[in-house]
Amino acid sequence: MSDLSSTVDPSISEGTSGFDTSRIAEVKAWLVSQFEAAGKDVPGFEYTPRSVAHLHALATASQAKTQAAGIVAADLRQKATEYRSQAARIREILENVGLAQESFPQSAVASVQVLANVANLLNVRDTEMSSYLVAMGDISLRKTGVEEKRAKVQKESILLLDYTRKAIARLTYLKRILAQLEDDVPSCEAQMHHWKTNLEIMLSKERQYLQQYSNYKAILNRVGYTSDISHGVLVEMDEHRRDLEKKTKPILDTLRSYQDLPPDKALAALAIEDKRRQYAAAEKYLEDVLQSALATTE
Incomplete structure (x- = not known):
């Protein structure tokens, strides 16, 4: 059917x-x-x-x-x-x-039967020696071809077996790496969560610091701060101020002592004029020092 x-x-x-x-x-x-x-x-x-x-x-x-x-x-x-x-x-x-x-004797009959079986096996039509030789040669050629194919197949089988073993080894290695990565996933996820939290905190701090920087910059602009006024210049000006205070302090002490003297208009005028000159000289010296400091900074 x-x-x-x-x-x-x-x-x-x-x-x-x-x-x-x-x-x-x-x-x-x-x-x-x-x-x-x-x-x-x-x-x-x-x-x-x-x-x-x-x-x-x-x-x-x-x-x-x-x-x-x-x-x-x-x-x-x-x-x-x-x-x-x-x-x-x-x-x-x-x-x-x-x-x-x-x-015929039994042995001859058996031999003829064997000969007939061989002829059937070799697929020959007669019992001529040439027919047997041709058939045997054909079988030999086919045997050689089969052996060559068998050798080729065996060689390919060995190569395939080698490739299979290597593939199995690589698969085992990949499976082991995969299992290791799967085991590392929880710790990596925790670390990534920690980094993500820190990143969010850093971004928040960055925005806060940028806002503070903007506020401080606005304050400095409002009070007239320029880039010429640096910490070194301020320190140097403070040192000159202290030197001037040391130099002007005796003069001020002397002026205060004059307040205890009896009034003498001529002497007082002379003393005041002298102190004015000294004070003017001190102010000029301070101005020169400040100008030189600013020029050096520029």
Whole structure:
């Protein structure tokens, strides 16, 4: 059934197959014959145009193959009859010349049988030595070819086995690395969470410091701070201020002592004028020092 189904042309359509009574009868008769041969009953199903078309194609193919098989079987039976007739004729000829099988010793019969088996195995039509030599040469060539193919296959098998072993080793290594990475995932996730928290804190601090920097810059601009005023300049000016305080302190002490003297207008005017000159000189000295400090900074 399966062999027949493979021969059915699937392009058969319902329109071309028809749905006539004669075709259904042929299909039913074929189904009954096939199922009876298998010892089973025909299962019930609906006869549709499509099913009838496919079953009719199956029946046609089956009948064609059955007819062909019958022709081949008849030919084989005829050949067998001819071979038996020829064997009987040859046996009669051998018996007439005294070469019947019964007249040979058992060892000779066994040898002939072995020779016939070898001839069948080598697929030779006669028992000529040349036929055996040709057959043996052909077998030798095929054996050599098989051995070469076997050697090639063995070599490829060794290479494939080596590749397989390397692949298994790499797979084992990758599995071990994967297991190690999976074990490291929790600690890495915790570390990443810690870094993420620190990053958020740093971003917050950055925004805070930028805001403070902006505020301080606005304050410095408001008080008139410039880049010329640096820490070194302020330290140097403070040192000069302290030197001037040390220099002006005796003068101030002297001026304070004059407040305790009796009033003398002429002497007081002279003393005041002298102290004014000293004070003016000190102020000029301080101004010169500041100008030189600023010039050095620039």
